[in-house]
Amino acid sequence: MRDERELGRVIGRGVQTVAPPSDLLAGVTRRRRRRARRQMVFTAAAVVMVVAGSSLAFWREAPRVGVQPVPSVDQQWPEAVVKLPVSSADGKKYRPVAALGATRILVAVESGVRRIERLEIFDTVTRSFRVLGTTPQATTARFEVGASSVAWSGPGGELWVMPLSGGTARRVGTARGEVGALSVTPTHLVWSHALTGVYRVPLDGGKTEEISDSLRLQAWPWAVSFVDGNPAMLHDLESGRRIKIDTASSSHVRCVPRWCIGLRSGALAVWRPDGSGLRFLAGSNKIGDILDGRFAISHPPRESVVLDLESGRTGVIRASSDFGLGWSYSTPTVVYWGREAGDQEFSLLNLLAVR
Amino acid sequence: MEPFEEFVRDRGEALFRYGYALTGNAQDAADLVQEALARLGDRWRRVDNHEAYVRTVMVRQHINAWHRRRRERLVPEVPEQGRFDTYGDADLWAELQALPRKQRAVLVLRYYEDRSDEEIAEMLGISRGTVRSQASRALDKLRIGRVTEEAWR
Numbered sequence: 001m002r003d004e005r006e007l008g009r010v011i012g013r014g015v016q017t018v019a020p021p022s023d024l025l026a027g028v029t030r031r032r033r034r035r036a037r038r039q040m041v042f043t044a045a046a047v048v049m050v051v052a053g054s055s056l057a058f059w060r061e062a063p064r065v066g067v068q069p070v071p072s073v074d075q076q077w078p079e080a081v082v083k084l085p086v087s088s089a090d091g092k093k094y095r096p097v098a099a100l101g102a103t104r105i106l107v108a109v110e111s112g113v114r115r116i117e118r119l120e121i122f123d124t125v126t127r128s129f130r131v132l133g134t135t136p137q138a139t140t141a142r143f144e145v146g147a148s149s150v151a152w153s154g155p156g157g158e159l160w161v162m163p164l165s166g167g168t169a170r171r172v173g174t175a176r177g178e179v180g181a182l183s184v185t186p187t188h189l190v191w192s193h194a195l196t197g198v199y200r201v202p203l204d205g206g207k208t209e210e211i212s213d214s215l216r217l218q219a220w221p222w223a224v225s226f227v228d229g230n231p232a233m234l235h236d237l238e239s240g241r242r243i244k245i246d247t248a249s250s251s252h253v254r255c256v257p258r259w260c261i262g263l264r265s266g267a268l269a270v271w272r273p274d275g276s277g278l279r280f281l282a283g284s285n286k287i288g289d290i291l292d293g294r295f296a297i298s299h300p301p302r303e304s305v306v307l308d309l310e311s312g313r314t315g316v317i318r319a320s321s322d323f324g325l326g327w328s329y330s331t332p333t334v335v336y337w338g339r340e341a342g343d344q345e346f347s348l349l350n351l352l353a354v355r
Numbered sequence: 356m357e358p359f360e361e362f363v364r365d366r367g368e369a370l371f372r373y374g375y376a377l378t379g380n381a382q383d384a385a386d387l388v389q390e391a392l393a394r395l396g397d398r399w400r401r402v403d404n405h406e407a408y409v410r411t412v413m414v415r416q417h418i419n420a421w422h423r424r425r426r427e428r429l430v431p432e433v434p435e436q437g438r439f440d441t442y443g444d445a446d447l448w449a450e451l452q453a454l455p456r457k458q459r460a461v462l463v464l465r466y467y468e469d470r471s472d473e474e475i476a477e478m479l480g481i482s483r484g485t486v487r488s489q490a491s492r493a494l495d496k497l498r499i500g501r502v503t504e505e506a507w508r
Contacts, residue, residue, distance in 0.1 A: 002499045006447065008466040014448045015372040015467075018381045024367040024389065025360060031393035279446045 073306055073315030073335075073349050080353035082124045083345040084336070092117065097143045097150075098326045099333040100164070102353040106145060108138070108327060115139055119150065119162065124350070132166045144329040146184025149203070153179040159189055161203060173201035173208050182329040183220030192217035196226070198237070211237065219330035222257050231255055234273060246275030256290050256331050259309060270296045270309065281305065289325060292333045292351040299323070306335065306349065317349075359399045363392055370409055376463045377417050379452035387413050411478050414464065418456045418479065450497055458493035461486055 021027065074081040084105070087093050093110040100106055103124045111117035116138035120129045137154030144151045151161045157175035161184070162168070172189060181192040188200040190211070198212040212235075215223035221238040224231045224245075231253055234243040245260060247253050250269070253262035261270050264278070268288045271278040281288055281298045288298045296307045304317040317323070317337050326334040332351075339346035356364070367388070374384030391412040395405060402408045451459060457479070464475045465486075472490075476483045 002447065002497065004466060004494070004499055007451075007462055007497075007499065008469070010447045011376050011451070011463060011467040014379075014451075015375045018372075018375050018384070020368045020371040021381075021385045024371065024385070024392075025363045027385070027389040028363055028392040028396060031389055032396050035393055035397065277446075278449075280449060 070305075070314065070316050073317055074347075076306075076313055076315035077349065077354050079355055080350050082348050082350060084122060084348050085345055086339055086343055088120075088129070094120075094122075096324075096326050096334045096336050096348055098145050098328040099350045099352040100145065102350065105334060105348065105350060106132075106143070106150065108135070108143065116152075119143070124353075130166070132164070133162050133169055135162070136160065136169055136171075142182075142327045142329050144182045144184055147186055149184055151182060151184045151189055153182060153191070159191070159201065161189065170205075172203060172205045175199065175208075179329075181217040181219070183217060185220050190217055190220050192223075198223055218256065224255065231260075243273045245273045246271065248275065254290070256293050258293055259290050259296070261288050261290050261296060268298055270307075277309075279307070279309075281307065290331055291325070291335065293331050295351055295354075297325075297335065304335075304337075308354065315349075359396050362395075362405055366406060366409075367392070370406075370413070373410060373463075373468075374413055374417075376467055377414060377456075377460055379448075379459075387417055391416065414460050414478055415480065418460050447497065454493050454496060458489050458496075461489045462493050465490060 080102075082105075084094060084096070084107070088109055095108045095110055095116075097106040097108050097119070100121065105122045105124065107120050107122055107129075108116045109118045109120060116135050118134045119132040121132055122129050132150075135152065137158050137160065138152050139155050142152065145164070148165070149161045149163050151159065153159050153175060155178070157177050157179060158171055159173045159175055159179075160169045160171050162170070175191055175193070177193060179191045180194045183190045184203075185200075188202055190198060190200040192198050192215075196212075196214055196216045197210060198215055198217045199208055199210050201208045212223060215225050215235055215237075218224050218234065221236050223235045223237055225233045225235060230247050230251075231245050232247075233245060234255060234257060236242070243257070245253070245255055247260075247262070250260075250262045250264045253260055255261075255273055258272065259270055260273055261268070263269070264271070264280075268281040269278060270281060270288075270290070279296075281296055288296060291297055291306070294308065294310055296309055298305050304323060305314055306317065307314045317335065323337040324335070325332040326336075334348055334350055336346055336348040370388045370392070371384055374387040375381060378384045378387060388409075391409045394412055395402060395409050398408075399405070451462065454462070460479065461475060464470045464478065465472070470478075472483050472486045475486045479486070
């Protein structure tokens, strides 16, 4: 339950979000001239009487509400922001894929335009890389990390897995075409294409089976059903549990099990699938994402704001150059930015390291 | 510089923010404050407490239906410069904007301006009982508990 004291604080902060017009006096002067021309008579006598009354003579200044500077992500979560080298020893570009934990980041090594040559793991404590293995047919920019393996798909729908402990990639099956959603369970690869239809194949290889024709995979075990192109219901494919999605006056809605993000009344907003917990997100860009199932981010230009939906803490990323989210199919766990021409390092926020 | 101009220069920003608290919209806030200041300028010598005069004119003008020139906004707006989610308060702010004008004005005066119900009643030209009932309805809509109200009032 909210309490009254929140109100003064919220209004006090709200009024600090706008800049006053710079030409206030000019505007007032124009209005006075116009008023004089029209010779309009205002009957403010009542007001004057009130003002002349005793109580208002003791004018009290509105309480000054201090404006807290918005912390940058490095100030808000110093434990989670790290610097990574831009390129490998052999001169190839690193692209962050996902966090494997608080101190390990999975990175892809680009050997050409949208061609990924291998995967490496960056240890943020020792600041060293370890090669995981080469990645045949990894032309798409996305990977998916499971408990013990990482998966990707080739241009013709070829499905590959590689152990997270390192080693040789194995092809486990073929999808019908480009894969739009991919999950790794302890026993299977599960995927969807751009439309509905959820499919799986055992990690050891075997027969592909369709497990739903009306849903689209979100991230295992969750899949989404649609009505008129809008997400309508989240379905847990393991337990059968369903969560209805509240999309009232919203568009461009995407949901992860605990949060939805989309445009509501024309502004970027986040809410619980049941419609509760509505919050609007800052930023000039009306594009945003849910990160790690728990954070919301608004994209640049200008600034990008990361909001921890559980604690309410926020951090701002002010550099918009080369801003990107981790190249994973499921909700991204890393954000990176600030790779300028000539720079040797760029910054990365590891959401699994946020305490 | 004339005393009136000096007043506008010194107090304009604070008055604009007060207008923004009332209207939730920068354009309407600028209109409201400029109109009220123009009136003050015309009566400068006859008014005792300039700031109180402007604030009273602003809140009365805002809630008085006769002076509504702009369309009523049916959807809550997010703040223009949008720093809001940095404080996680955007939802309460948006709900405040969706309240009827008089209810919102009572909350702004009571919780932001820290005025007593008696002062608010005088400013708005309504009874103290009406101030209380308007505040109570607004707090119910916002699902705000009265943890401090009894102690305060």
